Amino acid sequence: MTSSIPFEHITVLREELLDSLGLTPGDYAVDCTAGGGGHTQGLLERVGPTGKVIAIDRDPWAQSVLKARFAKELESGQLELLAVPFSQISAELSQRNLVGKIQGLCADIGVSSPQLDAAERGFSFAKDGPLDMRMDQTQGITAGDIVNGWSVQDMSRLFRDYGEDPQARRIAQAIERERARKPFERTLDLADLIAASVHYKERSRKHPATRVFQALRIEVNGELRELEALLESVGPTLKENGRCAIISFHSLEDRLIKLAFRALAEGHTKHIDKRLPITAVEIDKLKRFTIIKPFPSIPGEIELEKNPRSRSAKLRVIEKRGE
Numbered sequence: 001m002t003s004s005i006p007f008e009h010i011t012v013l014r015e016e017l018l019d020s021l022g023l024t025p026g027d028y029a030v031d032c033t034a035g036g037g038g039h040t041q042g043l044l045e046r047v048g049p050t051g052k053v054i055a056i057d058r059d060p061w062a063q064s065v066l067k068a069r070f071a072k073e074l075e076s077g078q079l080e081l082l083a084v085p086f087s088q089i090s091a092e093l094s095q096r097n098l099v100g101k102i103q104g105l106c107a108d109i110g111v112s113s114p115q116l117d118a119a120e121r122g123f124s125f126a127k128d129g130p131l132d133m134r135m136d137q138t139q140g141i142t143a144g145d146i147v148n149g150w151s152v153q154d155m156s157r158l159f160r161d162y163g164e165d166p167q168a169r170r171i172a173q174a175i176e177r178e179r180a181r182k183p184f185e186r187t188l189d190l191a192d193l194i195a196a197s198v199h200y201k202e203r204s205r206k207h208p209a210t211r212v213f214q215a216l217r218i219e220v221n222g223e224l225r226e227l228e229a230l231l232e233s234v235g236p237t238l239k240e241n242g243r244c245a246i247i248s249f250h251s252l253e254d255r256l257i258k259l260a261f262r263a264l265a266e267g268h269t270k271h272i273d274k275r276l277p278i279t280a281v282e283i284d285k286l287k288r289f290t291i292i293k294p295f296p297s298i299p300g301e302i303e304l305e306k307n308p309r310s311r312s313a314k315l316r317v318i319e320k321r322g323e
């Protein structure tokens, strides 16, 4: 898997996330969003040669970067790479007999900088590329399928619910009119049409297509359903005193994480993956969780200056209590 640009990603809240997991040599850890391997590297250092890290990413480009970066650790068995979505994490850990044995499970949700910057992936409204937006380009619908095929009603709902765009309907109607003339193929055609069709303040820092592109990306990749699946796997997979740390970048995701962590801390089992073979006694143990920080951690001034893309990052951490 190659691209027109090098794979360069600055890891967000690196030390905060790693410190929050309480890892010691010999532990098992899972990085659910390995990307360029920034957090994975830190996990490997902390669990040491007697521990084991499982690194997950559904993007074949990230997989090829990770294989090259961690050839030694893959060879020694200290690291295992899995090209699966979050919704398969519980099953993968169950197959390896690792349910209830993980000390640190982490995720840094969303897309990486290189995914965003590679025009041919179609994630960016500022770069001309095909309307794709799939993290795993081997399957699923594209952003083009949505804007060329969905009804005005369905697009309006999508732009409103996942983009929180107050002009959702106006944009959906403009898309319908334009595609009758010529189907959308390129990101810039869509971004220009949106810019021409909405009222926006001249000095607004946000491009008028920001919200629609966010909504399309969330839908194409099933991002919220995937996050729900990840949150369901937290309870069963952690060992006692194990911790889960998740970084998110927009309010829809942060809200899901906050609510799922709160539900775990309050003893609800609705956020637990029902497909796992766990007994009633184990279910009872799953009810004991502590939220480590009532308020999420955010990047400090130094990190923001070095990496402006970290500006909306929020880190939340939960711990499974012991006996």
Ligand SMILES: C[S@@+](CC[C@H](N)C(=O)[O-])C[C@H]1O[C@@H](n2cnc3c(N)ncnc32)[C@H](O)[C@@H]1O
Pocket: 009, 010, 011, 012, 032, 033, 034, 035, 036, 037, 038, 039, 040, 056, 057, 058, 059, 062, 084, 085, 086, 087, 108, 109, 110, 111, 112, 113, 135, 226, 227
């Ligand atoms: C923000 S990047 C992670 C960057 C990484 N922490 C680092 O330091 O390099 C998020 C990564 O998670 C992957 N990803 C996002 N959602 C996923 C899902 N549902 N299943 C598997 N991988 C996913 C993306 O392909 C992307 O490479």
